[in-house]
Amino acid sequence: MTDKHLTDPALIPPVPLPAPASGGPLVTAFGGILPGVAYTVVIAAAAYAIRQVPGMGLVSPLIIAIVIGMALHNIFGTAAIIKPGVKFALRRILRFAIVLLGLQLTFEQVRSVGVVGFSIVAFTLFATFFVTRWLGRAMGVDRQLSELIAAGTAICGASAVIATNTVTRGSDEDVAYAVACVTIFGSLSMLLMPALIPFTGFDAHAFGLWTGASIHEVAQVVAAAFQGGQQAGEFGTVAKLSRVMLLAPLVIGLGAAAVMRARGDKSAGHASPPMPWFVFGFIAMVMVASSGYVPPEVKMPVATTTTFLLAVALGAMGLETDMRKLRLKGVKPLLLGAAAWLFISVLSFILIKSFM
Numbered sequence: 001m002t003d004k005h006l007t008d009p010a011l012i013p014p015v016p017l018p019a020p021a022s023g024g025p026l027v028t029a030f031g032g033i034l035p036g037v038a039y040t041v042v043i044a045a046a047a048y049a050i051r052q053v054p055g056m057g058l059v060s061p062l063i064i065a066i067v068i069g070m071a072l073h074n075i076f077g078t079a080a081i082i083k084p085g086v087k088f089a090l091r092r093i094l095r096f097a098i099v100l101l102g103l104q105l106t107f108e109q110v111r112s113v114g115v116v117g118f119s120i121v122a123f124t125l126f127a128t129f130f131v132t133r134w135l136g137r138a139m140g141v142d143r144q145l146s147e148l149i150a151a152g153t154a155i156c157g158a159s160a161v162i163a164t165n166t167v168t169r170g171s172d173e174d175v176a177y178a179v180a181c182v183t184i185f186g187s188l189s190m191l192l193m194p195a196l197i198p199f200t201g202f203d204a205h206a207f208g209l210w211t212g213a214s215i216h217e218v219a220q221v222v223a224a225a226f227q228g229g230q231q232a233g234e235f236g237t238v239a240k241l242s243r244v245m246l247l248a249p250l251v252i253g254l255g256a257a258a259v260m261r262a263r264g265d266k267s268a269g270h271a272s273p274p275m276p277w278f279v280f281g282f283i284a285m286v287m288v289a290s291s292g293y294v295p296p297e298v299k300m301p302v303a304t305t306t307t308f309l310l311a312v313a314l315g316a317m318g319l320e321t322d323m324r325k326l327r328l329k330g331v332k333p334l335l336l337g338a339a340a341w342l343f344i345s346v347l348s349f350i351l352i353k354s355f356m
Contacts, residue, residue, distance in 0.1 A: 036085015036316075037093075043068050043315030044308055058190070060219050062158040063183050065311040066176060069318020078319050089316035095278040097309035098163050101244070102285025103294060103302050110242045113209075113235075116355055121213045121243050124348045128154040129250065132340040141333050144170030147254070148178035149333060153340040156244045157182040157217035159310060162317065163247060166278075167255040172320040177329050179314070181337030186216030189345060194227035200349070206356045208232035212239025213348040216341075245286065248279045255279075 047064035051057055056064075072078075078086065110118055129150045136146025144165075151164035161178045170178075193211055202210060211225040211232075218240055225236025288294060 033085040033088040036082040036087070037089055037312075038085070039082050040069075040086060040089045040093075040312045040315045040319070043072070043318070044311035047311050047315070048308070058219065058223050060158065060183075060217050061307060061311045062314045063179065063217075065315040066158070066179055066318040066321075069315040070176060070321045070323065071318075073319045073321060074323045082319070086316045086319050089312050090320065093309055093316075094162055094313035095166070095281075097306050097313060098159070099278055099281035099285055100302060100306040100309070101159070102282040103289045103299060104306065105241055105245050105286050106290040107286070108290065109238050110245060113239050113242045117209050117239060118242055120209065120348065120351045120355065121239055122246060124213050124344060124351065125154045125243060125246055126250075127347060128340060128344040131343055132336065135339055136333075136336050139332050139336055141336050142170075142174070144168050145174040145177060145329065145333050146336065148174055149181050149337050149340060151250065152178050152182035153185070153216060153337065153344055155247050155250065156240070157186055157220070158314060159244075160247055162310075162313060163251055163279075164254065167251060167258050169258075171325070172317055173322060173325040173329065175317055176321040176326055177333055178337075179317075181334060181340075182216040185337055185341035186220045189215045189341070190220040190224045193224045197228055202228075202352070204229045204232040205235055206352050208235030208237075209239050209356065210348055210352055211236040212243060213352070214344045215240070218244070248283050248286075251279050 044061070044065050046068055047061040050064050050068075051059065051061055113121065132150035132153060133143075133146050136149065137143065141149075147168045148161050148164055148170055151168075152158065152161040154160070158179045161175055161182065165175050189211075193207075193215070197207060200207065200210070207228040208225050208231065211221050211228075212235070215221045215224055218237075221236050221240040222233065226233030228236075289299070
């Protein structure tokens with residue numbers, strides 16, 4: 001080889017580059033989300049472990065998970081390597097869990113509540129949602145946060161908050177604030193309603209319906225309703241599950257409203273409006289559960305898996321929540337949550353007294 005070959009760049013042979021270590025786009029994407037997903041799974045597992053502490057069994061693992069996530073994020077921060085998996089948990093895992101939630105519900109449960117009972121549940125739910133949203137606007141609370149507090153109060157607590165946010169598109173701080181509201185006031189109902197049994201004049205059936213129609217979280221309903229006896233507990237649980245079933249039409253309606261707002265807002269450009277297609281998966285699962293082909297030995301592990309996946313999603317939500325931004329929301333949303341809690345409790349009481 002001549003000196004010219006050594007000095008002329010055009011004549012120097014190229015050095016072969018090493019082959020990529022990844023196994024393709026799919027492996028790369030999976031590896032990108034794995035650390036964050038693993039982190040949120042650990043948070044969910046820790047939430048379940050904390051529930052084993054005496055006195056913590058009545059607290060939903062979803063609530064504990066978001067508190068753990070918020071504590072970790074605001075004390076230690078969230079590493080960049082974790083963030084892709086956290087976002088995956090907030091979107092994909094959350095939607096999959098809501099679809100699975102449909103397997104816990106059947107049309108037979110709705111039928112067992114009765115026409116009058118279901119009408120009370122439905123009217124209370126939709127009245128609470130729209131009155132809370134209107135009251136939030138009157139109080140100067142952001143529309144997104146008002147809708148999340150309204151959904152969490154009217155339907156099923158934290159699960160409804162995170163499902164509704166897929167179309168409401170509030171900030172992570174909005175979600176955390178709404179979850180805090182439904183936790184505080186749902187817990188108050190859980191403690192106060194059993195103490196009020198002697199003063200209500202309700203029989204077991206009516207008391208179960210009152211708890212199922214007004215208390216926020218499923219676990220809170222179970223804890224309160226069974227204080228009125230076995231019959232009250234069973235009916236309260238079924239009434240609450242029939243209320244959860246109404247999550248689907250409400251979220252679909254909010255999605256349709258968001259589509260219309262986006263079409264009317266010329267400044268929105270070509271951004272695609274949110275449409276909760278996963279809710280149709282939820283409805284499909286309700287139909288599957290109602291068919292009678294899902295054996296009980298399958299339903300129990302699916303229900304446990306669903307709650308765990310929702311805890312994973314709430315842990316991820318906590319990892320995205322900045323406490324400084326949360327404090328900036330002020331006290332107005334908390335007052336809105338209190339007003340919504342009083343409204344649903346009193347309205348359902350009056351309707352049960354009048355028609356049951």
